[in-house]
Amino acid sequence: MRISILVPALKNAGPILVARDIISNLVNMYPNDVVSLFYFDQLDEPLNVDCPAYWIKDKSKLTHLFTSDIVHSHGIRPDYFIYKNRSKIKGRCLSTLHGIYYEEYKLQYGPIAGKVIETFWTYILRKHNSIVVLTNIMKQHYTKSIPVAKMTVINNGRNLSHHDIDPDDKIVFKKLKENYKVLGVACVMTKRKGVRQVVEVLPSMPNFALVAIGEGPEKVALEARAKELGVADRCHFLGSRLEGSRYNRYFDFYIFPSYMEGLPLALLEAAGAGKAIIVSDINIHREIFSEDEVSYFDLDNPEALIEAIQTADLNRVSLEKNAKKVYLQRFTSFIMAQSYYKHYNTLLKEGNF
Secondary structure (H helix, E strand, O other): OEEEEEEEEOOOOHHHHHHHHHHHHHHHHOOOOEEEEEEEEOOOOOOOOOOOEEEOOOHHHHHHHHOOOEEEEEOHHHHHHHHHHHHHOOOEEEEEEOOOHHHHHHHHHOHHHHHHHHHHHHHHHHHOOEEEEOOHHHHHHHOOOOOHHHEEEOOOOEOOOOOOOOHHHHHHHHHHHOOOEEEEEEOOOOHHHOHHHHHHHHHHOOOEEEEEEEOOOOHHHHHHHHHHOOOHHHEEEEEOOOOHHHHHHHOOEEEEOOOOOOOOHHHHHHHHOOOEEEEEOOHHHHHHOOOOOOEEEOOOOHHHHHHHHHHHHHOHHHHHHHHHHHHHHHOEHHHHHHHHHHHHHHHHHOOOO
16 A cells, blocks of 8 residues: 655644654554655754655655555645645545634634634545544534545544653752642643643642643743742743653643643643543543543633642542553554554545545
8 A cells, every 4th residue: 555644844743743653653564555754844853754755845756645545634735735636646535634623713813713714624625535533522513514424533642752851851840849749731832722720720739830841822921920920930831842741751640721622642642651630621531531530620610620630639549540541442653543544445445536
């Protein structure tokens, strides 16, 4: 089988990491198949992938893409490329949708922009043979714009990093752990991720500290708010770090207060690391975790968040064990790649476009 993967750029972002993990596992599991990756943006320090990677503007390589048996796109530009070039592509085309785009863009730009973006995006998918969504909740959302028969649910999966963290960051954790239990999160610092809720309750939880990994437009405001509340000494925003999951082993608890998600990779990584997890009570989290596996709290409810942290502290051992079990049963990158490969074969059996 000849497989081509299309991504916007080889950068450290969730959808790209998913594509990279699919590739890594396919290359190991099926060495006789030919896997290639095509990207749109050239970066100074691109992520490494375990297959040949080509710039989409290198026309000498496009014959390889157009003659592939499977062409798998991630992102609006790759999806649009397939829409424009579908007649040139020999094989079967599928896209993975990594979120509920109306909800995501509504939070950033408002409901009208969210609706316009999602409408355009789902329109250009009409020439794809298959659309993969990450959860049943996503599938239900997209039924109004994508035929149900065209959609398949495949959960994300993640590899776990075994590399250690930066030496300077070790010092931060060492000092904090002398006096506090550490709540940790790794995410893009946007309003959608809800980290402000955690900062707001720290004054009421003198035995806890927060360490957040990631950059984003909310980072400066969060640091300022921590200072206003008098908790800056136990509220550390370390900024961007490659392989943020390296930091999970240094967290006492993983806290994920997001308002909306597709299927968050960072949360799966925390489960794989065997962390006691505290999460916002949103439908996607309910689809993947039970109350025996994580500690839930209602959004924008400080009392509920404090109670959820206390519950996680009280039930830490069982939560750690149960989260790890869920990860091993459902959310490894190997399981994800196997599911995609099975789906590729199903598409090939259905015939050409």
